[in-house]
Amino acid sequence: MSESGLIYLLWSDLVGMTRTRGVPLQDFDSRLESGLGWACAGQAMTPFEHLADNPWGPVDEVRQIPDADTRFTIPASGEHPAIHAVLCDSRPSPGEDWSACVRSFCRKAIADLKAETGLDLISAFELEFLLHGPDFVPEAPFSFAAARAQHGFLTELEAMLSAAGVAPETVEPEYGRGQYEISCSPRPALKAADAALVSCEITREAARRHGIRASFSPKPTPEHVGNGSHIHLSLANAEGLNVTYDGAHPLGLSETAAKFCAGILAHFDALLAITAPSPVSYHRLGPHHWSTGYRCIGWQNREAAIRIMPGISRDPEKAAKGFNLEIRASDCTASPYLAVGVLARAGLEGIRKNLSLPGPAEIDPADMSEEARLEAGITPLPESLDAALEAFKTDEVVRGWFSDDLYQSFMSVKSWEADYARSTAPEHLFARYRRTY
Numbered sequence: 001m002s003e004s005g006l007i008y009l010l011w012s013d014l015v016g017m018t019r020t021r022g023v024p025l026q027d028f029d030s031r032l033e034s035g036l037g038w039a040c041a042g043q044a045m046t047p048f049e050h051l052a053d054n055p056w057g058p059v060d061e062v063r064q065i066p067d068a069d070t071r072f073t074i075p076a077s078g079e080h081p082a083i084h085a086v087l088c089d090s091r092p093s094p095g096e097d098w099s100a101c102v103r104s105f106c107r108k109a110i111a112d113l114k115a116e117t118g119l120d121l122i123s124a125f126e127l128e129f130l131l132h133g134p135d136f137v138p139e140a141p142f143s144f145a146a147a148r149a150q151h152g153f154l155t156e157l158e159a160m161l162s163a164a165g166v167a168p169e170t171v172e173p174e175y176g177r178g179q180y181e182i183s184c185s186p187r188p189a190l191k192a193a194d195a196a197l198v199s200c201e202i203t204r205e206a207a208r209r210h211g212i213r214a215s216f217s218p219k220p221t222p223e224h225v226g227n228g229s230h231i232h233l234s235l236a237n238a239e240g241l242n243v244t245y246d247g248a249h250p251l252g253l254s255e256t257a258a259k260f261c262a263g264i265l266a267h268f269d270a271l272l273a274i275t276a277p278s279p280v281s282y283h284r285l286g287p288h289h290w291s292t293g294y295r296c297i298g299w300q301n302r303e304a305a306i307r308i309m310p311g312i313s314r315d316p317e318k319a320a321k322g323f324n325l326e327i328r329a330s331d332c333t334a335s336p337y338l339a340v341g342v343l344a345r346a347g348l349e350g351i352r353k354n355l356s357l358p359g360p361a362e363i364d365p366a367d368m369s370e371e372a373r374l375e376a377g378i379t380p381l382p383e384s385l386d387a388a389l390e391a392f393k394t395d396e397v398v399r400g401w402f403s404d405d406l407y408q409s410f411m412s413v414k415s416w417e418a419d420y421a422r423s424t425a426p427e428h429l430f431a432r433y434r435r436t437y
């Protein structure tokens, strides 16, 4: 390869941040086999300038080894040079999995689901973000004015996403002041997590090139509408057919999909520590925000932790093709790999144990009577990071999916964040998460 410039080796960590080391592009081929070294302890970085206690200390190292299929380029524009990058797996040595690598955690969970059920997990992320900056003027929610005001940014964003191989399904203004959204297209779940990471980074870069900032923080300020990262899931058989739907079920779920959902719901409180893992996540979650406050499932219900998304066609075959589940209690402070990984594992657990689904929420669960909620098994979600971490700690099943190193470092980083939130003034806390994510 004779190109000049840099290529960034990227990897995602426990706090959903993309870390990197760059190498000359001309040396890329020679880095393909053994990558670059990185202190294991780096996996215990908090989102800020702080390394949490961790099992490795100053001694051990892993290799960040590029997965050549994930290489992408953000094209040059104006005075901004092209950016070349590639996603990596963290490995003790080439070909060997590291017990604390989030991408390998995700890959294994999906592989186990496939091995036991013959099904592939298909996924797509919906990513909400806030545009802000001194010269940014918000327009009305969902309005054409809000699209036109940012048309330059949105157009370049679409072009960059497409050039990087992660063309979005839609790009639009959202409900909140200054809030926008991209919906990624569905892909096999590991690639969907890759696409979520790449899409967030490209959005931040496109905004930067337009003199604004894009923040995916779940709650950029106490007043702003929350940013979700809804995760869509469906199950596909060996022929690639969506087998999530069955018209005979009251909620349209196939037998396997119903068990899959039951597994996710059974462990939802613990899963939340992974899918909504920062102190500000809990300022987004809660009833009446369309972000979800209750552990329940519901047909097209935006207040349910799992929203059933029916296919839109009148043709039953086409409708079955579009049918999917939307996990709403997740945000971009989560590692997309850990989030998809635990959802796959929880779903598999439901299939293994033949779990049955609790009653659905037919309306906003917050508007149901306490009695009706009890009867349907609908319970409030943990209301703080501490409560979610406690649920994780006490859920033996979920705990069992994590290696000791991964569990300890995750708990250590997240407990540090929970402590940090307790000792930090709210304006400062929101600003730091807004700036970092």
Ligand code: GLU
Pocket (backbone or CB within 6 Å): 128, 225, 226, 227, 228, 229, 284, 289, 290, 291, 302, 328
């Ligand atoms: N902003 C809402 C959330 O925090 C979601 C709104 C919607 O797209 O339904 O999840």
Ligand code: MG
Pocket (backbone or CB within 6 Å): 126, 128, 174, 181
């Ligand atoms: Mg949205």
